[in-house]
Amino acid sequence: RFCYVNGRYLPHANGMVHIEDRGYQLADGIYEVVPIYHGKLVDMEQHLDRLAYSLGELRIAPPMERNALRLVMRELIARNGVTNGLIYLQVTRGVAPREHKFPKKTKSSLVMTTKKTKPVAPELLEKGAAIITQRDLRWLRRDIKSIGLLPNVLAKQAASEQGAFEAWLVDDAGYITEGSSTNAWIVKAGPDGKARELITRPLGHDILGGITRRGVVDLAKEQGLNLVQRPFSLEEALSAAEAFQTSSSAFVLPVTSIDGKAIGDGKPGPMTMRLREIYCRYAE
Ligand code: PDD
Numbered sequence: 001r002f003c004y005v006n007g008r009y010l011p012h013a014n015g016m017v018h019i020e021d022r023g024y025q026l027a028d029g030i031y032e033v034v035p036i037y038h039g040k041l042v043d044m045e046q047h048l049d050r051l052a053y054s055l056g057e058l059r060i061a062p063p064m065e066r067n068a069l070r071l072v073m074r075e076l077i078a079r080n081g082v083t084n085g086l087i088y089l090q091v092t093r094g095v096a097p098r099e100h101k102f103p104k105k106t107k108s109s110l111v112m113t114t115k116k117t118k119p120v121a122p123e124l125l126e127k128g129a130a131i132i133t134q135r136d137l138r139w140l141r142r143d144i145k146s147i148g149l150l151p152n153v154l155a156k157q158a159a160s161e162q163g164a165f166e167a168w169l170v171d172d173a174g175y176i177t178e179g180s181s182t183n184a185w186i187v188k189a190g191p192d193g194k195a196r197e198l199i200t201r202p203l204g205h206d207i208l209g210g211i212t213r214r215g216v217v218d219l220a221k222e223q224g225l226n227l228v229q230r231p232f233s234l235e236e237a238l239s240a241a242e243a244f245q246t247s248s249s250a251f252v253l254p255v256t257s258i259d260g261k262a263i264g265d266g267k268p269g270p271m272t273m274r275l276r277e278i279y280c281r282y283a284e
Contacts (some may be wrong), residue, residue, distance in 0.1 A: 001033075001080055001115075002076060002079045002080055002168040003015035003076070003111065003112065003114075004072055004075075004076050004110070004111060004112040004113075005017065005075055005095040005110075005111050006109055006110060006111070007182050008256060009076065009079060009121060010092065012113070013035070014110065015111065015113070017095075017109060017111065018095040020095050020096060020097060020098060020223070021090030021092055021094070021095050021096050021109055021206030022092050022093040022094060022095070022096065022103075023076060023090065023093075023104075023109065023147055024076060024092075024268065025098050025179070026098075026100070027058075027146065027147050027148035027170065028058075028092055028093045028144055028186070029090060029091055029092030029093060029109075029147045029250050030045050030051065030054035030055060030058065030060065030090070030091055030092075030144065030145050031088065031089060031090040031091070031147050031149060032045075032048075032050065032051045032088070032089045033086050033087070033088055033089075033248050033249070034045070034086065034087050034248065034252075035074070035085075035086055035248040035249070035283070036077060036082050036083065036085050036086060036087060036096075036114075037084060037283045037284065038084065038284050039083045039265075040283075040284070041073065041077075041087070041249070042213050042266075042283045043215065044070070044073070044232070046214065047211055048066055048069065050068070050145060050209065050211065051069075051091070052066075053087065053122060053144075054144045054145045055091060055174070055236075057143075057144050058146075059094075060091060060092070060093050060108055061107075061108050061116045062091075062108070063107075063108040063109070063110035063114070064110065065089050069089075070160075072112065073087055073089070073112065076112050076114055077114055078200055080114045080116075080151065080154070080215060081250070082114045082116055082133045084114075084116065084117060084118075084119070084247065085114060085115045085117045086114065086115045086117060086249060087112060087113070087114050087115075088112060088113045088114070088115070089110070089111075089112050090109075090110070090111050090112075090147060091108050091110050092107065092108065092109045092147070092207065093108060093109075094106035094107050094108050094109050095097070095107075095109065107231045116217075116222075117249070119121075120250050120251075120253065121140060122181045124253070124266070125253075125254065125268065125276075126164070127256060127267075127268075128253075128254035128255055128256030128266075128267065128268040129164075129166060129245070129253055129255050129256065129257075129258075130163065130164045130165055130166035130256065130260075131159065131164050131165055131166045131167060131168055131169050131179070131245075131254065131255050131257070131258055132158065132159050132162050132168075132258070132259055133168050133170050133176075133234060133258060133259055134154075134155040134158055134163045134167045134168075134169055134170070135169070136151070136169035136170055136171050136177050137154070137155075138151045138169070140205060140206070141205055142177070142178075142205065142206055142207055142208055143203070143204065143205050143206075143207070143208060143209055145208060150171075151180075152180040152181060153180075155167035155169060155180040156180045156181065159180070165181065165253075166179045166181070166182055166245060166255075167180045167187035167222050168184050168237070168245075168258065170234050172208070174233050174234055174235070175231040175232065175233050175234075176231075176232060176233070176234060176237055177201060177206055178201065178207045178208065179245050179247075181249070182210070182246060182247040182250075182253075183200060183201075183207065183208070183210040183212070183213040183245060183246045183247070184201070184243075184245055185198065185199065185200045185240065185243065185245065185246065186199050186200075186232055186237050186238070186240035186243045187199070187234065187241050187242035187243070187244075187252055187269055187271045187272065188239070188240045188242075189219075189241060189253065190226060191276075195226050196224045196226065196230050196241065197227075197273060198220055198225050198226060198227045198228065199228050199229075199230060199232050199236075200213065200217075200227075200260045201230070201231050201232070202229040202230060202231070203228070203229075210246055210247065212247055212248055212251060212252070212279070213246050213248040214284075215242060215246075215279060215282060216246055216275055216279060217229075217274065219278050219279060219282060220275065223274075223278070225271070228234075231244040234258075236248075237258055237263070238258055238259075238261055238263070240263055241263075241264045241269060242262065242263065242264050242268075242269025242270075242271055242272050243256075243258065243264075243269075243272075244252070244268075244269070244272040244275070244276075251280060251283065252272065252275050252276035252279050252280075253276075254269065254272045254273065256268060
């Protein structure tokens, strides 16, 4: 298994960066995770757009041109024989003696790794995921895919310790922002009590603009579903008919309990599973 480190393909065990890399010392960097599904990179261009956006917002110099980036990604995936899995890209502001302000003439660091993954376990799809909620302790620029992930790490660890699959984060007003590494969605009866609404928090600085989220938004519109992008509270989520989450790693995943309380009838919902099916077909 190979990794890519600043211009070289190395055996994974030899993939190292300097101790004064600003990613290591200051979390001064950004990352992307691109899914590989049936041998194809899913929405690669959108991931590269988001990578460029994160770099731009932090004024980190792109490590190479976009064409070269694509080439390296494809080469690493080919070398590692990945047909289903993920590729991880990380760019930091580079190596320099530690100080907070930007160093003058430092080259960005670029590393990549791949991971093979198995399809989501059938049991998880049948039962749906149990999740918990945690206070959202993150900074105010969650739209930047920063490698500073301590609040996300602590939230996911809390979920794991409670036997849950993910933690959804609640802001100080009582609204769900998103999951620790997923976007959060609910389905509920509309104001007329009939047509079901598909609800997810709008884009902005307070959530990461998930690429899977965007894919599902587009598919929902195509399918003529009743999509409403607005914040929703924890109370609303608990009384929703269905809930699910989206991410590059599991696409559309049903959520059937929150903080130990069943959502709807406690089974994956029909709209969720329909969206999962059409998203998987789209990703192929
Ligand atoms: N996480 N929200 C957060 C905070 C995330 O970290 C992620 C992705 C998402 C979903 O985005 P996308 O659909 O583009 O994967 C939402 C990646 C997979 C990770 O950290 O491993």
